[in-house]
Amino acid sequence: MISSIAELIADRVGTMPASERRAAQTLIASYPMIGLKTVAEFSAAAGVSSPTILRFVARLGFQNYPEFQSSLQDELAAQLQSPAIRTLNPPSPGGTASPMLEATLDNMRETFRHLSDKQLADIAARLADRRGKTFLIGGRFTDPLARYMAAHLAIIQPEVFHLAGQESMWRDRLIDMGKRDVLVIFDIRRYQDSLLRFAEKAHERGVQIVLFTDQWLSPIARFARHVIAGRTAVPSAWDSSAALFVVAETLIGAVTRQLEAEGAKRIREMEGLR
């Protein structure tokens, strides 16, 4: 079975005329980068004419050059998006038994790799801003994450609300929301219409939206001021929210640090109330 263009070429290079073979060799030599450039550059690198390149890709079975390029890109994307394959292939050191764990760890590293300290700091600053209220809400499976975050934030600052229950209940809270307020939304596949509708309404009111979503981005990203895209792929029937969970914990920690002075006092008071 042929699963990559490189294999496809190796398979058919024998039946090609001389010039096309040179094209093939050039592509393989710096696979697949040259194939992503223009026909002119490709032909120049191979030392042949443009039509030869086009005949070459046609012989590989592609209708036109863009289709060939898309194919290469898809291949690349598959390689890049699953570092797990690469990390697992040279089998895990020490015999870490659980592929689930390995995938989760990879997800977290990937998620944080796309997440700069500055972004996190910005979001933390926004959440720590005491001038406005903070609302949190989540989808079917992610609502617990919203609760988790709310449970912590509510301790270090006032005016933190988790929106639970029915959709109509949230809508009634919209009236309390304004420009200085922050709405934290958790939404991963399959994205919920109800959340999208709610986000849109909140956005119209000028509420700042912080969105936790997966790598394919919930449509709510349209309205969000800050977007956190977590990796969710694991060898399971379900998507994993673990990476988002860790980001949430990181943010909780950062906000706590910012509110240290006031927060510490609050916490002490709360302890006293027990």
Place this chain on the structure above:
Amino acid sequence: MISSIAELIADRVGTMPASERRAAQTLIASYPMIGLKTVAEFSAAAGVSSPTILRFVARLGFQNYPEFQSSLQDELAAQLQSPAIRTLNPPSPGGTASPMLEATLDNMRETFRHLSDKQLADIAARLADRRGKTFLIGGRFTDPLARYMAAHLAIIQPEVFHLAGQESMWRDRLIDMGKRDVLVIFDIRRYQDSLLRFAEKAHERGVQIVLFTDQWLSPIARFARHVIAGRTAVPSAWDSSAALFVVAETLIGAVTRQLEAEGAKRIREMEGLR
């Protein structure tokens, strides 16, 4: 020092207008593939207009779109030619970007090191046992974990109940619990008396208790049939529940696999009900 376009974006995303930020987020989410496609495709994916994309790349310092694409390609080429860099980056990116992340990853590895496959399989089998009911409950900060697990388990099997609300409400449910039933409890420092009391009563009725706790073990461990001890130490004012979260997800996956036949049917039915 800025060595990749991703960092460049992270650096400047704060100074960008809303639409360009959407472009940035879209690119980062599926980095860097979208940037290799045409302006039209990029703009469509980001939900903005073409000129916005062009202004976005201009703001990053590129003269034109092709130059931006070449830059991305060069970056990709460098990554592909030395996969070693990619594998080495996560462990030690110079000064470990996020100590929080590092600590969390360590916690997970440690947690799973003390957790045998057999233990996990046993617990999964117990949870998949359809003869009894499943109850889940958690403490102040861990209740969301119980909810998360309940949300998933409830889909693949009937008779899954999350115990919420006030203590007196749980107590009333004790009457429904018997020897064939399982009670999943989440309890980390500072351990809650209410949970301990509840666990004891359930234990007296012969309920099988599965306990998620921290490395110092909640006193509930006395009554538990299975104990999962997760590492919780992180450089933050709060303890981390991330390791327990991952164990929970692992169990959810394992139970799902065991109930595949019945579970799949249930899931399909549920989808149909939407």
Place this chain on the structure above:
DNA sequence: GGAGCGCTGTATCGTATGTTACGTATTTTG
């Protein structure tokens, strides 16, 4: 409440790109 500024999308334009037609060179075959 009004004036100014900045952001964003629509419509248009020029051009670089992929594509095709055709003529010449090279090889193959009877």
Place this chain on the structure above:
DNA sequence: CAAAATACGTAACATACGATACAGCGCTCC
């Protein structure tokens, strides 16, 4: 050795792509 078929490049073409000008809109700041 002649004749045909195939291979290859040059040059002209059409399309789709990136770039730009402009107008509408919302926001901020007097």
